[in-house]
Amino acid sequence: MINGFIISVIVLLILISFIAGRRRAISVVDGKVNLLKSLPQHYGLYLAIWTGLPAIFLFAMWSILQPVFLETLITTSLPDSQRDIDPQTVELLVSKILNMANNGFVNEYHDPTTKILAERLVNWRELGDAALLSSVITISVILGFWSYTHIKSKFQARNYVEKVIQLFFMGASLVAIFTTFGIVLSLVFETIRFFEKIPVNDFLFGLEWSPQTALRGDQVASEGSFGAVPIFIGTLLVTLIAMAVAAPIGLMSAIYLSEYAPRKLRDILKPGLEILAGVPTVVYGFFAALTVAPFIREVGNYIGIEIASESALAAGLVMGIMIIPFVSSLSDDIINAVPQTLRDGSYALGATQYETIRKVVVPAAFPGIIGGVLLAVSRAIGETMIVVMAAGMAANLTANPLEAVTTVTVQIVTLLVGDQEFDSAKTLSAFALGLTLFMITLVLNVIALHIVRKYREKYD
Amino acid sequence: MTNTLLKGFPIKEGERTETISKRRERRYAAEKRFKILGILSILVAISTLFLLIGNMINKGFSAFKQTYLELSISLPENKFPNEKQISPNVISELNFKSFLKRALLKKFPEIKSRRDKRLLYKLISSGATFDLQDAVFENPKLLGKTITTLAIASDDVDQYIKGNITANNQGRITIKQSKWIDKLVDDGVINQKFNLKFFTNGDSREPELAGILGATIGSLLTMLVALALAFPLGVAAAIYLEEFAPKNRWTDLVEVNISNLAAVPSIVFGLLGLAVFLGFFGMHRSAPLVGGVVLALMTLPTVIIASRAALGSVPPSIREAATGIGASPMQVVLHHVLPLAIPGILTGTIIGAARALGETAPLLMIGMVAFIVDIPQGINDSATALPVQIFLWADSPERAFVEKTAAATLVLLTVLIIMNLGAVLLRKKFERRW
Numbered sequence: 001m002i003n004g005f006i007i008s009v010i011v012l013l014i015l016i017s018f019i020a021g022r023r024r025a026i027s028v029v030d031g032k033v034n035l036l037k038s039l040p041q042h043y044g045l046y047l048a049i050w051t052g053l054p055a056i057f058l059f060a061m062w063s064i065l066q067p068v069f070l071e072t073l074i075t076t077s078l079p080d081s082q083r084d085i086d087p088q089t090v091e092l093l094v095s096k097i098l099n100m101a102n103n104g105f106v107n108e109y110h111d112p113t114t115k116i117l118a119e120r121l122v123n124w125r126e127l128g129d130a131a132l133l134s135s136v137i138t139i140s141v142i143l144g145f146w147s148y149t150h151i152k153s154k155f156q157a158r159n160y161v162e163k164v165i166q167l168f169f170m171g172a173s174l175v176a177i178f179t180t181f182g183i184v185l186s187l188v189f190e191t192i193r194f195f196e197k198i199p200v201n202d203f204l205f206g207l208e209w210s211p212q213t214a215l216r217g218d219q220v221a222s223e224g225s226f227g228a229v230p231i232f233i234g235t236l237l238v239t240l241i242a243m244a245v246a247a248p249i250g251l252m253s254a255i256y257l258s259e260y261a262p263r264k265l266r267d268i269l270k271p272g273l274e275i276l277a278g279v280p281t282v283v284y285g286f287f288a289a290l291t292v293a294p295f296i297r298e299v300g301n302y303i304g305i306e307i308a309s310e311s312a313l314a315a316g317l318v319m320g321i322m323i324i325p326f327v328s329s330l331s332d333d334i335i336n337a338v339p340q341t342l343r344d345g346s347y348a349l350g351a352t353q354y355e356t357i358r359k360v361v362v363p364a365a366f367p368g369i370i371g372g373v374l375l376a377v378s379r380a381i382g383e384t385m386i387v388v389m390a391a392g393m394a395a396n397l398t399a400n401p402l403e404a405v406t407t408v409t410v411q412i413v414t415l416l417v418g419d420q421e422f423d424s425a426k427t428l429s430a431f432a433l434g435l436t437l438f439m440i441t442l443v444l445n446v447i448a449l450h451i452v453r454k455y456r457e458k459y460d
Numbered sequence: 461m462t463n464t465l466l467k468g469f470p471i472k473e474g475e476r477t478e479t480i481s482k483r484r485e486r487r488y489a490a491e492k493r494f495k496i497l498g499i500l501s502i503l504v505a506i507s508t509l510f511l512l513i514g515n516m517i518n519k520g521f522s523a524f525k526q527t528y529l530e531l532s533i534s535l536p537e538n539k540f541p542n543e544k545q546i547s548p549n550v551i552s553e554l555n556f557k558s559f560l561k562r563a564l565l566k567k568f569p570e571i572k573s574r575r576d577k578r579l580l581y582k583l584i585s586s587g588a589t590f591d592l593q594d595a596v597f598e599n600p601k602l603l604g605k606t607i608t609t610l611a612i613a614s615d616d617v618d619q620y621i622k623g624n625i626t627a628n629n630q631g632r633i634t635i636k637q638s639k640w641i642d643k644l645v646d647d648g649v650i651n652q653k654f655n656l657k658f659f660t661n662g663d664s665r666e667p668e669l670a671g672i673l674g675a676t677i678g679s680l681l682t683m684l685v686a687l688a689l690a691f692p693l694g695v696a697a698a699i700y701l702e703e704f705a706p707k708n709r710w711t712d713l714v715e716v717n718i719s720n721l722a723a724v725p726s727i728v729f730g731l732l733g734l735a736v737f738l739g740f741f742g743m744h745r746s747a748p749l750v751g752g753v754v755l756a757l758m759t760l761p762t763v764i765i766a767s768r769a770a771l772g773s774v775p776p777s778i779r780e781a782a783t784g785i786g787a788s789p790m791q792v793v794l795h796h797v798l799p800l801a802i803p804g805i806l807t808g809t810i811i812g813a814a815r816a817l818g819e820t821a822p823l824l825m826i827g828m829v830a831f832i833v834d835i836p837q838g839i840n841d842s843a844t845a846l847p848v849q850i851f852l853w854a855d856s857p858e859r860a861f862v863e864k865t866a867a868a869t870l871v872l873l874t875v876l877i878i879m880n881l882g883a884v885l886l887r888k889k890f891e892r893r894w
Contacts, residue, residue, distance in 0.1 A: 064741065162790040166704060172696035173705070176718045176764070179757045183728060186735035249501040256498025269502060271884050276509045278811075278880045280818025282847040283869050286854045287512050290519065290862065324505045354491040375723060382725020384821035385847075389854060409727050409821070416734065417824050434731040438724065445723040449716070 002129045006059055006136060013140045014052040020144075021047030024151045038158035046157040049164050050147035051140045058139060062132045070128070071098070074121055079113060097121060187438060190431035197425040198226045203432060205229060209395035209406075211415060211426045226429050228436070230395040234312065234405030238387060239380040241316025241401055242323055246380075247373055249320075250327025257328070258335045259357055277325035285389030288318035293390055300402065308392070308404040315391040316401065319383055323376050330372030331365070334452070337459050338364045371451035378444035382437060384409040408437050516873065520866025526655035526668065527618040528610040529584060529644065531563040535596065537604040551600065556592045560584055560611055567649065568640065579637055583644075585612045587657075587669040612657070613650065615667040615860035617641060621650065625859055632859070658867065662833045663849065667860035670853070672868050674835045678748055678828070678843030679817060685752020685839055686759060686816050691809055693756075694763025695798075698805075701764070702771040703793050722761035729758045730825025738826060745827040746842040754822045759812040766808020770801040803890030810883040814876050820847040846872050 018041075025043035029035040036043075075094055093114065100118035151157070195203070206227015253273070257266055293314035300307030307313070338361050346356040362369070392404030393414055415430035536554065561581050565571065571580055588611035595609065596602050616632040619625045620641060627638030644650045661671025697718075705711040733754035737743045743750050774797045782792040823829065828844050829852065836843035844852070846868065853865040 067742065158788065162788060165790060165794075166700070169696045169700035169704065172693045173700045173714055173764075175693055175697065175757075176721055176760060177714060179732070179760070180717055180721060182736050183724070183732045186732055186739075187728075190735060249504055252498050252501035253505055256495070256502055260495055260498055269506065271881070272506050272509060274884065275877055275880055276505060278814055278818070278876050279509075279512065280820065280847050280872060280876065282818070282820040282850050282854075283512070283516075283873065286850060286865060286869060287515060289854065290866075291515050321505075321508050328505070352487050352491045354494040355487070357494070378723055379725075382727065384725070384727045385851065388821075389851070409725070412727055412731070413821070413824055416731075417829055431731060431735070434728055438728050441723065441725055441728075442720060445720050446716070449719050449723075 002133070003063065006133055009133070010052060010055050010059065010136065010140070013055065013137070013144070014048045017047040017051040017140075017144050018044040020148065021045070021151060024148060025157070028151060029153045035153050037154060037156045038161075042157040042161050043151050043155075045161045047144060047147050047151070049161065051144040053164075054143055055136045055140045059132065059136055062128075066125075066128050066132075070121060070124055073124065074098075074117055077117065077120070183438065187431055187435040190428055191435045194425060194428035194432045197428065202226060203228050203429075207397060209411075211411075211429055224426065226425065228408075228433065230397040231406055231408050231411055231433070232436075233397060233399065234391070234395070235381055235407040235409075237312050237399060237401060237405055238316045238319065238391060238407055239377060241313060242319035242380045242383075243373070243377060245317055245320025246323035246327050246376060250324045250376070251331050251369065253324065254328040254331035254335060255357060255362075258332050259353065259361070273325040273328055276321075277329070279322075281322065281383060281385040282389070284318050284322050285385040285387075288314055288386055288390035292318050305402065307402045310390060310392040310404040311402050312391060312405045313401040315387050318390060319380055319386050322383070322386065323380055326379060327372060327376045330375065330452075331369050334365045334368035334372060334455065335361060337368070337456060339459055365455075367451050368455035371448040371455065374444050374448035374451070378441040378448065381444075382409065382441050384413060388413050408433050412437070513873065516866045516869050518866075520863055520868075520870050522622045522624075523658060523863040523867035524655050525622075525652045526657065527613040527621045528651050528653055529564070529588075529613055530608060530649050530651060531560065531611050532606055532608045533559050533563045533592070534606040535559065535603050551593065551596055554593075554596075556596075557589045560588055560592065564611075567644065567647070576636070579634065580640060583614055583617050583637065583641065585614045585666060585668045587664075587666060588612045610651075610653065612668055615858060617650070618668055619860050621645070621652065622863075624863070658864070662835050663831060663844070663852070664833060665831075667856075667858050667864055670861070670864055672846065672849060672871060674832060675844050675846045675849035675868070676871075678751075678832075678836050679845040679847075681748035681836060681839050681843065682751040682755060682823075682828075682845055683813060683817055685749055686755040687809070687813060689753065689756035690759040690763050690812070690816075694760050694809070695767050695805060697760075698764045698767030698771060699793055699798070702768045703797070704789070718761050718764055722765060725821075726758055726819055727821040727825065729754050730822030732757070733822060733826045744840050744842075746830050746832070746844075747840050748828075748836065748843050748845075749839040750826050751823050751828050751843075751845065752839065754826060755816040755819060758819065758822065759816045762812035762815065763805075763809050766812070767801070767805045770804025770808065771797060773804065774800045800892075803886055807883045807887045810879055810886070814879040814883070817879070818847055818872065818876055820845075820851055823848050824851070 022040045022044035024047075025036055025040045026033060033040060071094060074097055075090060078090065078093065097114050097118045098121070100114065203226050206225060207229050208225045208227045209230050211224050211226060257269060261269065293309055293311065296311060296314050296317075297307050297309055342360050342364055343356055346360040347353075351359070387407045387410050391410055392406050393410065394404070395406050395411075396403060398405060412430045412433050415426060415433075561577075561584075564580060564584060565577065568580060571577055591612065592609055595607075613621075616625070620627065620633045620638065625632060627633040627635050629635055633641070641650065657669060658671045660673055661669055662674030664670040701711065701715065701718075705714075733750055737750050737753060738745055778796055778800065779792050782796045783789075787795065823845055829848050830842060830844065831852070832842050832844055834841075850865055850868050850872065853861045853868065
C-alpha cells in the first residue's frame with residue numbers, strides 16, 4: 001500500500017517538474033523559443049530527471065534494505081535468554097515474529113515477548129515508511145529547485161538529457177554481464193561449500209550416486225555418496241541418442257529446404273518447423289512419458305527384449321525430435337550463406353545437384369554445420385523437462401539405451417524440488433552439478449559460436 | 461574424375477557411350493535417393509508435430525466435457541421466513557451433502573445395505589455439495605423448493621462414461637457401481653456438459669474439480685513481470701550495442717557474453733534465482749515476481765539479439781538523412797531508426813515471450829511448483845504457471861488427470877501457436893526490403 005503511494009507521489013513529482021521545467025524555459029526567454037539552446041521539453045526532461053531519478057534510486061535501495069535491517073534489529077533486541085540458543089531457533093523465532101507482524105495478530109498461543117517484538121516491528125516499519133516518504137519528497141523537491149535555477153537560455157539541456165538516456169542504455173547492456181556474474185558467483189559459492197563437505201575427487205570420479213543423507217540427526221541412514229560419473233554417463237547417453245536422431249534429420253531437412261524445395265513448399269514447411277521449435281519442452285516430456293515410452297516398451301515386448309519404462313531411448317528419441325528444428329534452422333542459415341558462385345561453378349563442370357551438395361556445398365558449410373551441431377549438443381545436455389518426465393531418477397552406471405538412466409538436470413530438479421535444508425550436502429550437490437552443467441555448456445557454446453562467427457565472416 | 465575418364469579411353473566408341481550413360485543413370489539414381497531422403501526427413505519432422513498435436517487432442521479433448529448427474533433435490537423450509545435476509549450461518553449449517561445423497565438414493569430404492577449406499581454416494585463428487593451450497597447462498601429463496609440441479613460426478617464415473625476405465629471389482633469402478641451408472645445413463649440422469657470448471661477453477665486434488673485458471677493467472681502475472689523487465693532493458697541494450705557502443709574489446713566481451721547467455725540451459729537460470737533472489741534477497745518463494753525476474757533474465761538475450769538484428773537492418777541512408785537535417789545521434793535513433801525497427805523488435809520479443817511462457821525448469825527451482833488451490837491475486841502471492849501445472853498433473857497417479865494434462869497442454873499449445881503465428885505474420889506484414 002505504502003509502496004504504491006510512494007510510487008504515485010514520485011510519478012506526480014516527475015510530471016509536475018516536467019511541466020514546470022518546460023514553462024520555466026519558455027518564460028526565461030520571454031516566449032522566444034528560438035533563443036533557447038534546446039527545445040523546451042528538454043528542459044522539462046532535465047528537471048524531471050533530477051527530481052525523479054535520485055528519488056527512485058533511494059526508494060529502490062530503501063525497499064531492499066529495510067526488511068534486512070529490521071530483521072537484524074529484531075534479532076538483536078531479542079531477550080538474552082532466547083538469543084543464546086542455537087541460531088536455528090533464533091531464526092525460527094524471528095520468522096514467527098515477522099509472520100505475526102505481517103498477518104495481523106492471531107495471537108492465542110504466542111508468548112508476550114514475541115508479541116511485544118512484533119508490535120515493535122510494526123511500529124518500526126511504519127516509522128521507516130514514513131521516513132522514506134518524507135526523505136523521498138525532500139530529496140525530490142530540493143534537487144528539483146536546485147536544477148530549476150539552472151534553466152537559462154544558454155543551458156544545453158538536450159545534451160544533458162541525452163547523456164542520461166545513453167547512460168541508461170549502457171546500463172541495460174550491462175545487465176547481461178551481471179547475470180553471467182550472478183550465475184557464476186552463486187554457483188561457485190555454493191559449490192565451494194559443497195566441496196568442503198565432499199572431496200572434489202569423490203564427486204568427479206566417484207562411481208556411485210545416492211545423495212540420500214539422513215534428514216534428522218537421530219535417523220539411521222547411509223551417509224550418501226556423491227560420485228557423479230553415472231550421472232555424466234547417463235547425460236552423455238541421452239544426448240548421444242538425441243543427436244543421432246536430430247543431426248541427420250535436421251541436416252537433411254535443411255538441405256532439402258534450402259536446395260530442393262520449391263519456394264511455395266518452403267514457405268509452408270519453414271513455419272511448420274518453427275512451430276515444432278515453439279512447442280514447450282514440458283509438452284514433449286508429457287508426450288514422451290505418455291506415448292513414446294509405452295510404445296517402445298510394447299515394441300520391446302513384442303520382439304522379446306526387456307525395456308525399462310523410463311528408458312534412455314525414449315527420452316533421447318523425443319529430445320532428438322525437439323532438437324530437429326534447432327539443427328535445421330541453424331544449418332539452413334549456414335547453407336544459405338554458401339555463395340551461389342560456388343554452386344554455379346560446380347554445375348558448370350557437369351555435376352548433378354547431389355554431387356554439388358555433397359562435394360561443394362556441404363564441405364564449404366562444414367565448419368558452420370559443426371558449430372550448429374555443437375550448439376544443439378549443449379542444448380540437449382541442458383534440456384530438463386523431457387528427461388525429468390521420461391528418464392529415470394536413480395543413477396545407473398550403464399551404456400545400455402534400453403535401461404533407465406538419470407541425467408544432470410534430472411538430479412538438480414529432484415534434489416531441489418520440495419523440502420530442502422539449505423546446508424546439507426544433498427542440496428549443495430545440486431549446485432555443484434549446476435556448475436558442471438554450466439561449465440560444459442559454456443565451453444561448447446563458446447567454441448560453437450566462435451566457429452559459426454568465423455564461418456559467417458568467411459563468406460560475408 | 462580424370463582417372464575414370466582416362467580409363468574409359470581404350471574402349472570402343474559405342475561401349476564408351478554405354479558406360480557413360482550407365483554411370484549417368486547411377487548418378488541420377490543417387491540424386492533421386494538423396495532427394496527422397498531429404499523429403500523423408502522433413503516428413504518425419506512435420507509428422508511428429510502432427511502426431512504430437514493429434515495425440516494431445518485424442519487424449520485431452522474429452523476433458524472439455526464433464527459428466528453431471530441431474531438430480532432433483534428437495535431443500536428444507538426456511539426456518540426464519542420472516543427475516544428479510546437469511547444469514548449465511550443458517551445456510552452453512554444445512555447438510556447439503558445429505559440432500560444430494562437422499563436425491564441419489566431415491567433413484568435406487570432397492571439399495572439397503574450401508575456398504576452399497578456408500579458405494580453409491582461415491583458416484584458424486586465432493587464438489588457437488590459446494591455447488592449446491594453456493595447456489596443456495598446466491599438465491600436463498602430456493603429454500604423449501606424442489607430444484608433440479610446438476611451434481612458433478614466423481615472422476616471415476618466421468619472416466620467410466622468416457623470409456624477410459626472399465627469396471628472391475630479391484631478397480632476404481634466396481635461391477636455393481638457400473639450397473640448403477642448404466643441405469644442412470646438409461647434414465648437420462650447422467651449427462652455430459654461443457655466443462656466450464658476446467659477454465660474457472662484453480663488446482664484441486666479431485667480431478668473433476670481441477671482447473672487451469674490459477675495456473676493461467678500465474679502465467680499471466682509472471683509474463684507481465686518478465687516482459688516489463690526484458691522488453692525495455694533488451695531494447696535499450698540493443699540500441700546501445702548497435703548504435704552507440706565503440707568497437708573495442710569490452711563491447712566484444714559484452715556481445716560474446718550475450719550470445720552465450722542465450723544458450724545457457726534454462727535450469728541454470730533457475731539456480732540463479734534460487735541462490736540470488738530467494739537466498740540472498742529473500743524474496744517470496746513461489747511468487748510470480750521471482751519467476752518473472754528469472755524469466756526476464758532468460759529472455760533478455762533473445763530480445764537483445766532480435767532487436768539488434770532489426771536495428772541493424774535499417775539502412776544507413778535513414779541515419780544519414782536524419783543527421784543531415786540536424787538531428788542529434790540520440791534523436792536519429794529514437795525518432796527515426798527505432799520506429800522503423802519496431803516490427804522486427806516486436807517479432808523477436810513475441811518469440812522470446814512464447815519461449816518464456818512455455819518454460820518450466822527454472823520455475824521448478826524457485827518453488828512455483830507447489831500445490832496451490834487459490835487464484836493468485838498479485839505478483840507476490842504463491843502461484844504456479846501453466847507449464848508447471850502440466851508437469852504436476854502429468855505426475856499425478858489418477859487416470860482422470862491424464863486427460864486434464866492433455867487438455868491443459870492443448871490450451872498452452874493453442875496460445876503458443878497463436879503467438880508464433882502472430883510473430884510470423886507480423887514479420888511478413890512489415891518485412892521491408894530496403
